[in-house]
Amino acid sequence: MTLLQHLSQPVNLTQKASLIDQQWSPRVVAEMNDYQFKVVRIEGEFIWHSHPETDEAFLVLEGTLRIDLPDGPVYVAAGELYVVPRGVEHRTAAEGEAKLMMIEPRGILNTGHAGGERTTMNDQWI
DSSP states (O other): OOHHHHHTSOOOHHHHHHTOOSTTOOEEEEEETTEEEEEEEEEEEOOOBOOTTOOEEEEEEESEEEEEETTEEEEEETTOEEEEOTTOOBEEEEEEEEEEEEEEETTOOTTTTOOSTTOOOSOOBO
16 A cells, blocks of 8 residues: 555544554554654553653543553543643553553654563554
8 A cells, every 4th residue: 555545544543443452552543744643552550651852642532541640640531632741750551441542753662761571662553
């Protein structure tokens, strides 16, 4: 499929997220300038981390996302958006599966500078 053919169809975010076989494995579904739109399935708790170089946006497609922050948790329901400011330590979590879209600059690792076994490769499209 050529890039032009790929762009001629709208992206169904929920359908794309359902194609991901592993939780905590973000996949790119679109790009705009230097930003990537990624979908991911999550359940349980991620690791504490931050992104000193950028903000990170989370749009919940299904389920409820909990974002643990230094001052306490924020709950984000389906259809809601939350932006974690650059440099703020956070941990994402979900009781039961949640499907999300994340918006962040190309090249940002899902674990920030924390690294570890939960780090996934960048630029994996679905």
